[in-house]
Amino acid sequence: xxxxxxxxxxxxxxxxxxxxxxxxxxxxxxxxxxxxxxxxxxxxxxxxxxxxxxxxxxxxxxxxxxxxxxxxxxxxxxxxxxxxxxxxxxxxxxxxxxxxxxxxxxxxxxxxxxxxxxxxxxxxxxxxxxxxxxxxxxxxxxxxxxxxxxxxxxxxxxxxxxxxxxxxxxxxxxxxxxxxxxxxxxxxxxxxxxxxxxxxxxxxxxxxxxxxxxxxxxxxxxxxxxxxxxxxxxxxxxxxxxxxxxxxxxxxxxxxxxxxxxxxxxxxxxxxxxxxxxxxxxxxxxxxxxxxxxxxxxxxxxxxxxxxxxxxxxxxxxxxxxxxxxxxxxxxxxxxxxxxxxxxxxxxxxxxxxxxxxxxxxxxxxxxxxxxxxxxxxxxxxxxxxxxxxxxxxxxxxxxxxxxxxxxxxxxxxxxxxxxxxxxxxxxxxxxxxxxxxxxxxxxxxxxxxxxxxxxxxxxxxxxxxxxxxxxxxxxxxxxxxxxxxxxxxxxxxxxxxxxxxxxxxxxxxxxxxxxxxxxxxxxxxxxxxxxxxxxxxxxxxxxxxxxxxxxx
Numbered sequence: 436x437x438x439x440x441x442x443x444x445x446x447x448x449x450x451x452x453x454x455x456x457x458x459x460x461x462x463x464x465x466x467x468x469x470x471x472x473x474x475x476x477x478x479x480x481x482x483x484x485x486x487x488x489x490x491x492x493x494x495x496x497x498x499x500x501x502x503x504x505x506x507x508x509x510x511x512x513x514x515x516x517x518x519x520x521x522x523x524x525x526x527x528x529x530x531x532x533x534x535x536x537x538x539x540x541x542x543x544x545x546x547x548x549x550x551x552x553x554x555x556x557x558x559x560x561x562x563x564x565x566x567x568x569x570x571x572x573x574x575x576x577x578x579x580x581x582x583x584x585x586x587x588x589x590x591x592x593x594x595x596x597x598x599x600x601x602x603x604x605x606x607x608x609x610x611x612x613x614x615x616x617x618x619x620x621x622x623x624x625x626x627x628x629x630x631x632x633x634x635x636x637x638x639x640x641x642x643x644x645x646x647x648x649x650x651x652x653x654x655x656x657x658x659x660x661x662x663x664x665x666x667x668x669x670x671x672x673x674x675x676x677x678x679x680x681x682x683x684x685x686x687x688x689x690x691x692x693x694x695x696x697x698x699x700x701x702x703x704x705x706x707x708x709x710x711x712x713x714x715x716x717x718x719x720x721x722x723x724x725x726x727x728x729x730x731x732x733x734x735x736x737x738x739x740x741x742x743x744x745x746x747x748x749x750x751x752x753x754x755x756x757x758x759x760x761x762x763x764x765x766x767x768x769x770x771x772x773x774x775x776x777x778x779x780x781x782x783x784x785x786x787x788x789x790x791x792x793x794x795x796x797x798x799x800x801x802x803x804x805x806x807x808x809x810x811x812x813x814x815x816x817x818x819x820x821x822x823x824x825x826x827x828x829x830x831x832x833x834x835x836x837x838x839x840x841x842x843x844x845x846x847x848x849x850x851x852x853x854x855x856x857x858x859x860x861x862x863x864x865x866x867x868x869x870x871x872x873x874x875x876x877x878x879x880x881x882x883x884x885x886x887x888x889x890x891x892x893x894x895x896x897x898x899x900x901x902x903x904x905x906x907x908x909x910x911x912x913x914x915x916x917x918x919x920x921x922x923x924x925x926x927x928x929x930x931x932x933x934x935x936x937x938x939x940x941x942x943x944x945x946x947x948x949x950x951x952x953x954x955x956x957x958x959x960x961x962x963x964x965x966x967x968x969x970x971x972x973x974x975x976x977x978x979x980x981x982x983x984x985x986x987x988x
Contacts, residue, residue: 547962621698747774
């Protein structure tokens with residue numbers, strides 16, 4: 436099998452160059468890494484496909500999906516193990532910058548993908564390999580990466596949808612909004628493991644209430660009307676199965692652009708919105724949760740809270756503090772996935788349990804304070820606690836998947852049915868600054884200085900430790916998780932040096948990503964990385980059990 440090592444190198448296919456960067460060691464190993472470099476003249480991408488960074492990202496996303504289809508079509512079983520496999524990073528419904536495809540300003544295209552070189556046991560199948568590389572790969576590249584072979588109308592629609600989404604998102608702040616859901620959007624998904632839209636015959640197009648109607652302007656679609664979610668405290672209420680969590684789910688994914696046909700192309704949310712939830716059992720390496728958790732019975736320091744086994748309330752407090760530390764301006768919460776005692780302590784419980792015996796300041800007593808004093812908005816799904824009517828600016832009731840604005844009615848109910856609960860917690864205190872002890876972040880395993888393996892978007896092997904990220908709900912691709920783990924492994928040498936505030940170091944990682952691209956985090960030219968946000972990066976770091984933080988004085 437090692438005879439295949441001889442094919443490493445570059446090959447001129449006329450309209451593109453095929454480069455074999457890495458040859459697998461046996462047919463059961465990870466398939467070989469290949470690159471297709473298409474020259475601008477051969478790619479023939481019109482100027483409108485690459486005029487701006489947003490358009491280049493959208494074009495690269497379109498080409499990735501096209502090449503993925505072609506490689507899947509050409510892939511077949513041609514021997515032992517992974518022989519004959521052809522694949523490129525499979526995109527989710529979101530449009531992201533990915534290392535597998537790059538479109539330059541001058542119109543050059545670089546695609547990175549994998550090929551399983553055919554073998555029967557340890558013996559190579561040379562003729563099958565020749566067919567795979569010289570026929571199937573060449574045909575796939577020509578069908579997916581050369582503009583004359585593409586559906587130009589579909590490509591333009593893809594590019595314009597992304598450009599419009601970014602323009603709509605850019606108008607939220609000036610309109611005093613944290614999110615916008617366009618009329619006609621299709622929010623329901625097929626299942627919990629299939630993020631594609633529900634079939635149109637089974638989906639109800641979104642129609643916003645007149646009281647929250649806003650018209651934004653997209654550069655390609657023109658005026659777009661829909662529901663604006665204002666800054667402040669917004670409740671999404673309604674009976675069970677009426678669409679509350681579906682609406683919140685669309686809002687949480689609105690931090691990303693979506694491909695045409697997804698149904699959420701014009702659902703946009705401020706880029707600094709973060710979904711948080713309870714997460715029993717997570718580790719907390721030193722976070723200031725004192726605004727939510729006061730003096731603990733065992734005397735733990737909640738200004739620098741450390742635990743290997745957080746409760747629901749302490750885990751949710753830590754998640755909020757981690758998000759705020761790196762610049763979150765809008766918190767997204769769902770009552771169903773929150774700790775009950777973190778969200779509310781009603782008047783009866785206040786009467787039974789004296790304040791000195793209850794260290795938790797519930798979120799209901801911080802939501803208004805965060806909005807008024809810190810400029811941090813909240814969008815929260817509430818189905819069981821009307822006490823939140825007292826702190827809400829806007830209340831949206833979902834009725835059979837149709838939103839109705841009921842803010843005035845909620846205030847009337849609050850006045851007619853006073854809860855008599857007391858506000859708790861006192862004033863909001865600035866979060867205590869902290870920094871990472873860089874030696875505590877160990878990505879090594881055995882002979883490997885950096886050992887990172889992403890199993891899914893919710894699980895990554897970092898060094899010898901498997902890190903669980905299922906509660907970090909705004910991750911959409913495994914490639915993001917892999918990229919974040921590699922970024923942390925590299926950042927411990929510079930950005931996370933233990934001298935500067937943690938938030939500054941994490942933002943430095945994002946700056947490197949934006950300036951140098953995803954290749955800044957890897958030595959080899961692999962294609963299995965995707966762009967990520969600082970909030971998910973902070974969430975990953977906070978869940979590495981070996982990591983240690985110390986207060987920064």
